[in-house]
Amino acid sequence: MQQSQPLKKTINPKPMTEGVKKQLLFRLLLVALLSLLATGLGYAVLSLPSSAPGLSELVAENLETSGVSNPVTAVLLNFRAYDTLLELGVLLLALLGVWSFGAVPERRESFPGPVLDTLSRLLVPLLILVAGYLLWVGAHAPGGAFQAGSVLGAAGVLLLLAGWRPGARFVGLPLRITLVAGLGVFVIVSAVLILVGGRLLEYPPSFAATLILLIEAAATLSIGITLAALFIGGRPEAGPNN
Amino acid sequence: METVTLLQWAFDVVLGFSLLWIAWLALTSLDLFRAIVLFIAFGLLMALAWVRLDAPDVALAEAAIGAGLTGALLLAALARLESNNATKPTPEKDHQPEAHD
Amino acid sequence: MSHVFLYALVGVGLFTLGLYALIVHPHLLRKILAINVMGSGVFLMLVALGRRTPGTLPDPVPHAMAITGIVVAISATALALALMLRVQVETGRAELPEEPLE
Incomplete structure (x- = not known):
């Protein structure tokens, strides 16, 4: 400045x-x-009319077959699931873009201080618990994969601020698998559904709740790790020797 | 009933003007750090606006992402920007600093 | 006329404000902030206009779109910040060159 x-x-x-x-x-x-x-x-x-029902009636009519009772989650994961599918792709693409600029800059060596250290130790388990709760409650109340994923990402950012760095064991394949898990599970589910039923992302009503929870769990994990990885601002190096 | 709706109107008007005012301050402030902190405050006010529009799902996402994570990203980028400025006062191409540990 | 239109108009105001700042400021970090404010204005307008339902329940489709949009906005912001830092490493400055007006 x-x-x-x-x-x-x-x-x-x-x-x-x-x-x-x-x-x-x-x-x-x-x-x-x-x-x-x-x-x-x-x-x-x-100049728009002051009363317009939009698509709310259509959503309300089909809510029973969607597998969840929260209309927003039903739209995100069932009625317009391809939006969410592509959006996970966008998230992954953004991370690839950031990684393509090179490895993590290695100059921040600031000591976090006792307050931040203690706070992160106390808060991170709590944030993980909150993320799990938001993921579970998203089926019938405000919450869901994006909210849970961003809380998980906040936990990761807190850990990174407190000086924690992912170990060499985690940085390689495990990290990459976690990053693509959300998109991967989504794509596999939709491919299986096409093979079984013939339509993209049209869940059979009896399996809908399970499938949505499965996709959401994988998406939460991926969103959280992706957001934390975006915060690092570069590709984490595989080993300490390069 | 009348006073409740009146209070709600007052709240909406105040919130609307605060949103515009804080956005203006964040976008015109000379100090970048100040601008980012004001932007985080803007995100929190947006979360309030979502609640007023009966969108608690969006409010949760905005509070976690718009106010929390975006602020962390912006502040980290600002810190890197300034440390780049401090270590390299002259714009030179060779970025091969001292031997890394 | 209800509070819905008030919020929609605030959304219009935020969009315009962001566009002004995006054009005027040469510093890239300010441009990124301005784009975020513009996006918030769009989401506000979208959700506010989705609240014009006759009943008590709002239209969930704009809500889902806004949530998706918020997550896309943060990933775009992260990519833009990385690009900005790269521009600074390459040119020494995180600003666009001030072109003389012809």
Whole structure:
């Protein structure tokens, strides 16, 4: 923050009056255009009818066959499960993108301090418990794989902040298998369903609850580990010698 | 009944303006650290807005991700940005620092 | 006119605010923040307009889309931050060059 101020001045050695005038004109034009955009969007929003059922009735009608009683989980894992499937793919792709920039930068060696150390020891088991609870309760109340996965990811971030690093034994194949578990289980389930029933991700109602829980458990694990891995900001190296 | 709806309206209006105000502060603050902390506060207010819109599922996701994890990611990136700045005052290509342990 | 439209309008405001900041600020971290604010505005508008159901229960489909969107937004943010750090390593600065206006 301190450095950016003098830096900026050296970047713009142009005659100031001309530049400032153009800058001001540009800003005014921008504000005018954006006000126009905001007015248009606001008008579009206000011109919508004040009552629209949307798809809520359709969801409510089919909720019994979905295997869960929380409508949001039913939409995420059953009615529009392909959204979630692709979204797990996006998460994995983002991690691949981050990893492609190289290994973890090895310069943060700060000592966490006793408070953070104790706090992480107390909180991480609790966060894992909360993640499990959210995963289980998602079938019939607010919660589900994404919430549980992000709590798990928060636990991982806390551990990383407290100075913990994944050991060499975990970094190789086990880490990669955990990362793709969510997407993998999802793809396997949908492939099996296509072979059995002929339709993509159309669960038989008697198995729906089990299949959803299976997919959600794998997705939770993958989302949590992926978020923690994104926090590391690079590919963890396999061994201490390279 | 009247006072309850009036209170709810007041709450909605205050929350709406706080959202816009905090977003404005976060996006215009000169200090990057301050901007990120304001952005985390913005995420928490968003979680409140989700609750007001009867979307507790989204509120849970926003509280965990929007307020917690995004903030951690942004702060870690800022720390790396500044440590890069401190170790390399001149923009030079060779990044082969001292022998690594 | 109910509080639903108030939140939808706040969403419009956040989107516009984010777009302004995205265009104006040269620093990449600020641009990433601005994109996140824009995304929050879109989600707010989506969920608010999904609340226009006649009954007491909201439409769950926009909720599911918003949850998906939030997770996609954080993964995109992480990728953008990694790109930003890479830009800084390559050029020494985490800002876009200030082009002179023609």
